[in-house]
Amino acid sequence: MIPVAEARGRILDGVAPLPAEVVGIGQALGRVLAADVAARLTQPPADVSAMDGWAVRAADLDPLPASLRRIGEAPAGHPFPGTVGPGEAVRIFTGAVMPAGADTVVLQEDCDEAGGAVTVREGGGRGRWVRPAGLDFRTGEVGLVAGRRLTVRDVALAAAMNVPWLTVRRRPRVAILATGDEVVMPGDPVGPGCIVSSNGLALAALVEREGGLPVTLGIAPDDPAALAGHLAAAAGCDLLVTTGGASVGEHDLMRQALAAPGTRLDFWKVAMRPGKPLLSGRVGDVPVLGLPGNPVSTLVCALVFLRPLLRLLQGLPPDDGPAPLARLAAPLAANDRRQDYLRAGLERAADGSLLAGAFPKQDSSMLSALAAADCLIVRPPLAPAAPAGTEVEIIPLDGF
Structure with a gap:
């Protein structure tokens, strides 16, 4: 058995980001940027009003109250064509361009209008309630940096910057193959000694959630020729993930399959629990990650090995950041030589x-x-007994 860190290092060694492709902004959510995104315009493009009210000159507001003459209005999208001179005011609405000559906005609730005369009872200094041109961003400014997984907020910013197309990493195509005569799909008849397959569907869900494209190859029976045919169907994918058949039984055929011509077995068995019978190799040009058949082992191994692999293929670092820590709510016994991943609940002290x-x-x-x-x-392997309150590393399962 090899340590988890060594297995992870060998699986991730040499993995490079996939090529880039261009997608419409409507299809960009969750994709990883392969190129910086710069603004194609200035926002706002001119000084605009931040409120409904009156565009005036600050010099005309001293002293208050001030009496001004209405000379027009400026709805959003319809700038006032003239110039605001001494003692004049323009009715203005949120988002409208500030008229020439005006340098402040007074709120509509602080003014009274009658017969074209505007009385300002309260107002601020120069620039009050005015959003200056370029407050948000200016043409050419980089708003989104390559290597970022696009969120809803990112899509909003790219759209506001007038960018309709984005350059992103191609989504990894991940072939998923379950194995075993005993495995049946959900909803199919469950015969004697059979089990319902959850692994393939769970792995497909993980791949999709992490930005990949799952390619389901079905279930391979415990037959070497049939298994070889299923493995060959992964050609053209970026990765093949199998589940089951990686242990030591006579019907565990994955290691045998990776000894055939055109295949390679890199390693088998990792010092971890759950998940010891994990293997890594190749079928032709396609990397293979062989996960155990037990469903929890499959998903823990997918979290530890498959998720960082998918991130690297998309140009992201393998991990989100340093592992978070928590304190033990109850004591734990000493560990043996396998790294343990214990299912646990979390609560706030x-x-x-x-x-x-x-x-x-x-x-x-x-x-x-x-x-x-x-x-x-x-x-960790050989970790000593830990009393309650001991600080330990955790892997959050939120969304997994």
């Missing part, structure tokens, strides 16, 4: 810190426990 409580049952077949967990507690 009175001082605001996070408390992580490992579930009493950690069987790798229990999807219900994984679904109920808030995080994984990471226990």
Whole structure:
């Protein structure tokens, strides 16, 4: 068995971002930018009013109250064509361009109008309630930097900068193959000794959530020739993820399949729990990540190995940042030589810190426990017994 860090390093070694492609802004959400995005206009393009009111000259507001003459109005999208001179005012609305000569806006509720005469009872100094040109951004300014996964806010900013097309990384095409005579799809008849497959669907959901395109190859039976045919179907994909068949039984055929001509087995077995029978290799030009068959093992390994791989393929760092920490809500026994990933709940202590409580049952077949967990507690190999309150590394499961 090799350590988790070594396995992860070998899986991620040499992974380069996929080529870029151009997409319409309406299809950009969740994609990773491959080029900076610069504004194609200045926003606002001119000084504009921030409120409904009257565009006036600050010099005419001393003293107050001041009596001014209405000379027109400026709705948004219809600038006033003239110039505001001494003792004059223009009715203006939010977002409208400030008329020439005016340098401040007084609020409509601070004024009275009768017969074309405007009485200003209260007002501010020069520039009050005026948004200057370029307040948000100016033409040529970079608003979004390459290497960023686009959020709803990013899409809004790109649209405001008048950018209809964005250069993003191509989405990784990930072939997903479940294996085993005992595996059936949800909704199919479940015969004696069979189990319903959750792994393929869960992996497809993870791939899609992380920005990839899942390519489902179905379920390969425990037959070497059939398995080889399914593996060959992954040609043209950026990655092949298999689940099951990676252990030591006579019907666990993945290692055998990666010994055939045109394939390669890089490593097999990782010192982790759950997830020991994990393998990495190649089928032709396609990297292979072989995950265990137990559903919790599959998903924990996907979180530890597949997620960072998908991020690298899209030009992102493999991790979001330093691993968060929590304090143990209850003591843990000493660990053995395998790195442990314990399903746990999270709660807030009175001082605001996070408390992580490992579930009493950690069987790798229990999807219900994984679904109920808030995080994984990471226990390094040979970690000593830890009393309650010990600070530990966690992997949050929010959205996973």
